Amino acid sequence: MKVTVKVTLKNGVLDPQGKAISHALHSLGFDGVNDARQGKMIELDVAEGTTEDQVKQMCEKLLANTVIEDYQIEFAA
Amino acid sequence: MKVTVKVTLKNGVLDPQGKAISHALHSLGFDGVNDARQGKMIELDVAEGTTEDQVKQMCEKLLANTVIEDYQIEFAA
Numbered sequence: 001m002k003v004t005v006k007v008t009l010k011n012g013v014l015d016p017q018g019k020a021i022s023h024a025l026h027s028l029g030f031d032g033v034n035d036a037r038q039g040k041m042i043e044l045d046v047a048e049g050t051t052e053d054q055v056k057q058m059c060e061k062l063l064a065n066t067v068i069e070d071y072q073i074e075f076a077a
Numbered sequence: 078m079k080v081t082v083k084v085t086l087k088n089g090v091l092d093p094q095g096k097a098i099s100h101a102l103h104s105l106g107f108d109g110v111n112d113a114r115q116g117k118m119i120e121l122d123v124a125e126g127t128t129e130d131q132v133k134q135m136c137e138k139l140l141a142n143t144v145i146e147d148y149q150i151e152f153a154a
Binding site: 006008018021024025028030031032033034035036037038039040041042043044045046047049050054057058061062063 | 083085095098101102105107108109110111112113114115116117118119120121122123124126127131134135138139140
């Protein structure tokens with residue numbers, strides 16, 4: 001069973017990687033870019049019957065730093 | 078306008094970061110995890126009227142290494 005976890009920086013947390021992307025896109029001539037933020041996407045292949053609660057535990061314990069990051073869990077249909 | 082670009086490693090490309098996540102989850106007692114792969118998620122704030130073709134150009138030129146990575150473009154509804 002596939003589960004996708006999206007980890008993004010919370011609003012207000014400085015994102016130097018995103019800033020670098022934004023600047024680089026401008027340098028390449030893409031002037032329409034106002035902002036860029038980079039996050040992580042973790043695709044897990046888990047055993048059938050794994051609950052959302054278990055995946056939440058994984059996020060809290062390992063995948064996301066909840067002080068500065070938010071996470072979203074999506075089970076594949 | 079918000080556009081999300083998901084960059085993932087192509088199938089068959091070794092993903093040490095994903096392997097590390099998978100091992101760490103096992104060490105924490107999450108035995109139901111068969112595999113993990115890590116990708117990037119880039120959230121762009123672009124000017125209204127930016128076309129999918131322009132975002133594709135950004136991916137090809139900067140955001141993804143198309144030799145080893147795939148990308149997916151999603152416009153926010």
